[in-house]
Amino acid sequence: MTNTRVLLLPGWLDSGPGHWQTRWEQLHGWQRVQQHDxxxxxxxxxxAQLETTLLASPQPAVLVAHSLGCHLVAAWAAHSAHTDRVRGALLVAPPDVDAPDLPPQLAPWRPARRHRLPFAARLLYSSDDPFGSVACAEALATDWGAEARCIGPRGHLNAExxxxxxxxxxxxxxxxLGLSR
Incomplete structure (x- = not known):
């Protein structure tokens, strides 16, 4: 669908130059949602930044989230009146934000939002992600109503x-992008 935008939602600390999200931004012209901090x-x-970016264009969007960006999608979808603007979401390597050893910078993300997403979603995860277990990824996928798939031992599915x-x-x-509303 040529009239659908792809919005890239990086996680904590953004996605660096070797990250697939950055590469996709350069290769495909997809738009990164910039955060203030x-x-x-x-x-x-x-x-609020996701909402502002989504509403800046009349085009519907597919959200492509990595790590904390997955939790952004869930939190935003639980509160926004504009979820009909999203055709679907690819959620990659969601971390366990309820883990006891969560860095203090991420404490405001507790508890994880676990509402069913009102649009199609696919969740890809690794069997050896240091920031989220297989059980956590599968539980989030179930709660969010996302199709889940493990892609093997690939770490946090980032540049490393x-x-x-x-x-x-x-x-x-x-x-x-091929899904119809």
Whole structure:
């Protein structure tokens, strides 16, 4: 669907130059949602920034979230009156924000929002993600109503995972772009 935007939602500390989200931004021209504070992320601020970006264009969007960005999608969807503007979401490597060893910068994200998403969603996770267990990823997928798939032992599915341009992930975005409302 050429009239659908792809919005990239990085996680805590943003996505660096070798991250697949940054590469996709350069390769496909997809739009990164910029946050005011990547170091001390405040859930409400991030939700407002997503809402503002989504409403800046009349085009519907597919959301592509990594890590904390997955929790942004869930929190935003639980509160926004504009979820009909989203055609679907790709949720990649959601961390366990309810873990006892969560960094203090992420404490405002507790508890995780677990409402069913009102749009199609796919959740991809790794079997050895240091920030979220398989059980956590599968529980989030169930609660969010997302189709879940483990892609093996690939770490946090970030630049350190060696995914490069990650064509497998981009194919998932293309699948979501093909969904009809």
């Amino acid at each position: 990547w170091v001390w992320p405040r859930r409400g601020d991030w939700m 995972s060696g995914l490069g341009d990650w064509p497998e992930g981009a194919a998932e975005v293309q699948r979501l």
